[in-house]
Amino acid sequence: SQQGEEDPQALSIQEGENATMNCSYKTSINNLQWYRQNSGRGLVHLILIRSNEREKHSGRLRVTLDTSKKSSSLLITASRAADTASYFCATAGPISGYALNFGKGTSLLVTP
Amino acid sequence: DVKVTQSSRYLVKRTGEKVFLECVQDMDHENMFWYRQDPGLGLRLIYFSYDVKMKEKGDIPEGYSVSREKKERFSLILESASTNQTSMYLCASSRGFEAGGYNEQFFGPGTRLTVL
Numbered sequence: 619s620q621q622g623e624e625d626p627q628a629l630s631i632q633e634g635e636n637a638t639m640n641c642s643y644k645t646s647i648n649n650l651q652w653y654r655q656n657s658g659r660g661l662v663h664l665i666l667i668r669s670n671e672r673e674k675h676s677g678r679l680r681v682t683l684d685t686s687k688k689s690s691s692l693l694i695t696a697s698r699a700a701d702t703a704s705y706f707c708a709t710a711g712p713i714s715g716y717a718l719n720f721g722k723g724t725s726l727l728v729t730p
Numbered sequence: 731d732v733k734v735t736q737s738s739r740y741l742v743k744r745t746g747e748k749v750f751l752e753c754v755q756d757m758d759h760e761n762m763f764w765y766r767q768d769p770g771l772g773l774r775l776i777y778f779s780y781d782v783k784m785k786e787k788g789d790i791p792e793g794y795s796v797s798r799e800k801k802e803r804f805s806l807i808l809e810s811a812s813t814n815q816t817s818m819y820l821c822a823s824s825r826g827f828e829a830g831g832y833n834e835q836f837f838g839p840g841t842r843l844t845v846l
Contacts, residue, residue, distance in 0.1 A: 651834065660734070660820055660837035661773075706773070710833040717763065717788065718833060722772035 622650075622707040622721030630727045637694040639724040641707030642687075648710050650683055650690050651718065655704045664692075664705075697728045733757075734838035736821050742844045749808040751841050753821030760826030762804035763835065764788075764796065766817040773820065779804055780826065811845045818842050 625640045641650070649668045653661040667674045667683045667690065674681045680693040694701055704725050708718040737752035755762065763778040765788075775788030777796040785796050793815060797805045804823075808815055819842075822835040 649833070653837075658818075658840070658842070660839045661822075661835075663834050663836070666834055708835075717775055717778050717786075718835060720765075720773040722770070 622709055622719060624705070624707055624721045624724040626724060627722070628725045628727070630729065631697055633697060633699055633728055633730050635697055635728075637697050637701070637726055637728070639692045639705050639707075639726070641690045641692070641721055643690075643707075643709050643719075644688065645709075646711055647685070650681075651708045651710070652679075652681060652690075652692050653706045653708060653720075655706065655723070657703070661706065694726075697726075699728050699730050702726060702728045734821055734823055734836050736819075736838040736841050738841050739839060740842050740844075742846065743808075743811050744846055745812060747808075747811050747845075749811050749843065749845075751806040751808075751819055751821075751843070753804045753806070753823075753838055754802055755804075755823040755836070756802065757823060757825075757836065758801065759823035759836075760801075761824045761833075762798065763822040763824075764794075764804065764806045765820045765822065766790070767820055767840075768817050776806065811843075813845050816843060816845045 622643045651666045652664045655661045665676045667681050678695045683690045704723040706723045708720045734755045764776040765773045767773050779785045779798040795807045820840045821838040824835045
């Protein structure tokens with residue numbers, strides 16, 4: 619069953635600006651992951667943050683996790699037109715086992 | 731380069747036909763998954779498999795079955811296709827938990843299925 623819920627559903631920014639997307643979930647997790655999907659394509663794994671971590675960086679990506687609030691945020695700094703895509707959070711937990719629960723995604727548009 | 735491949739990018743079938751969607755991974759992953767993706771509904775898990783010949787139902791298994799005879803191949807079967815199964819189908823694979831993996835999934839490019 620879907621657990622993650624992204625906010626906002628859609629986001630439009632200009633190149634060079636930062637983009638922030640949020641994800642909330644309902645039950646305890648082992649880790650939370652972010653994926654990107656370019657139009658009509660499969661998903662690509664971006665970053666994974668474990669439940670005992672609070673912040674993680676990868677290139678222009680910064681992910682935070684607040685397990686007390688059951689929420690995460692993905693920050694993309696200095697956005698580029700190539701960052702235009704849908705972004706999904708996914709949770710893995712003791713209930714889901716091997717499977718991930720995906721949210722419905724945030725659609726990001728970065729205009730030149 | 732790791733890869734998950736799906737047999738077709740686009741597929742058009744008629745109502746009542748039996749449809750096979752094939753997925754192959756070359757990463758020796760234990761786990762394989764089938765999702766469908768629909769606008770406004772996100773990704774929903776249909777079935778997954780954590781070992782050869784093993785399968786588990788996901789959130790929406792009705793109208794679907796799966797087959798995993800070899801570790802690298804996971805097939806999704808629509809026994810009698812219906813128009814409400816028109817969707818994007820995504821296959822994914824991941825390492826088994828025993829290997830120390832944390833469930834990062836690798837996705838195929840997707841199959842856009844239209845049932846007329």
